[in-house]
Amino acid sequence: MRRRVFLVAGIVLVLLVVTVALVSLFWTPFPAADTTGGRLEGPGAHHLLGTDKLGRDLLTRLMIGARIAMAVGAGAVALGALLGGLAGLLAAFANRWLDDTLAALLDILIAFPTLLLAMLVVAARGASLGSAIVAIGLAMAAIVARLTRVLAKRVLAMDYVTAARTSGLSWPRIVTAHVLPNIWPTLVVNLALQFGLAVLAEASLSYLGLGPPPPNASWGRLLQEAQSTVLTAPVGAIAPGVLLVVLVVGVNLLADGLRDVADPTRRRHR
């Protein structure tokens, strides 16, 4: 029962950010590049949350940041799930030699932290929203691939799969009929957690100045810009961080809740 509360709380928090992101597509208080406000104004009637050091409306920038966070999270997860899922299945089905090689490669890629990999990709492609998604998605693919491989191998070792194989079922059919239905709950929970990590990774990337450039900048960039003016304009250094935490906590609660729904045996623990 308590778990159900967490699941609902997670859904509410995520929906909150999703709504803000969707609204920002159609309406923001000011245009993104509008610099007509005073510099570092405090919260007031005209600019609800105040302005940054170039006179841009903070609320507007936060709303656009929500859109970017969602785009990066969704894009990176989609890319990571597709590439990682395929690579993981390939390794699980491959012969011993290819499987060992892929497993070792994945271990190295995972030892290579997301952020460093992302920095290399950004260095190659230039800082943009697309680079951030590709970079984080690629790093995520390695993690998803390793998980998929382990899960798929566990299913492939089952007697009913051996039976299916000996009865001549093709391997695409085995994947759709036996492997995917058994592994997707665990995968989905993991992808939800990865969504949160992707948002955090993008924020770090942007903080280092390697994310999408302004005016359509992410929360990480807003924090970096606000760092030097934290004494005069504290809202700018607090609000983006709070939103980041809201989104990531929401996604994590959602993942925890989903796990309990997907796997009843875990419920007795807490």
Place this chain on the structure above:
Amino acid sequence: MTRYLVRRAALLVGTLLLASIVLFVLLRLLPGDPANALLSVGATPDQVAAARHQIGTDRPLPAQFGHWLGQLATLHFGTSFVSSLPVGPEIVSRLAVTVPLTLAAFVLAVVVAVPVGFVAAHRSHTWYGAVVGVVSQLGIAVPAFWLGLLLVWVFALHLRVLPAGGFPPYGWSTPGDAMRALVLPVVTVALVMAASLIRYVRSATLDVLGSDHLRTARALGSSFVGAMWRHGVRNAAVPVVSVLGIELATTFLGAVVIESVFALPGLGSMLVRGIAQHDYPVIQGVLFVSTFAVLIVGFLADVAQRLIDPRLRTGRL
């Protein structure tokens, strides 16, 4: 155990070799010619060719790779394309910032997380357990750089008790200043690390507390502490040690961002500069040292797990 150590060490060397190939190839896939970094705009093709020859990028890739491996085997990291200074000594001087930062944060995180996580599991149905659950849930969602920013705001700008960033020019020859410079970065990293560690310690302890053998030990009359000590701690330690290894490695590499929050001259800022300047020897050197550190930590964590859990040694699980 000796046979295992030899095999595991061989795997370590093999992985390191493979990693260096991946690193090397990945870097060469980056667009942009490092020779351009050496020249001014409008250099003639002859000058570009000469620059390429000077830094050795005109040679075939296998030859470049062999040259690099040869240097590594003798613990040389080559010279920077841009500054012509040897990369090795700079890495060493920057490790003097990054390694103390990582290790101090790691120790602090473990000292905080292990007791807190343990008690949270033991008292999981009280308000203490609930509070710890909420705090660690929040903790894993807080980006480290934001926490750092907030700590700077409170302790450096508001209370003015600690420096906001930077590292003393003479480094560790002024130990007091160097340590003061590292206090906020260490606390930042440690808090973030502790938040996720607490969760693992808590769930590992919960697993043990719910196990049949611990209940039996209690039924046979062992005190809680006695039963935990004899039958619980070892079991709970196995998963925690493997997470510890991953956490330590992540922190070492995550130092890139924290170093930039606090303007520390560590490996992270060296890497960022190297990437911006297409300075292959610098990028290769830093990433190689980082990968090496990560793999060594993984090696130690695996060995520690075997020492703790005899079942892993006999292969009977």
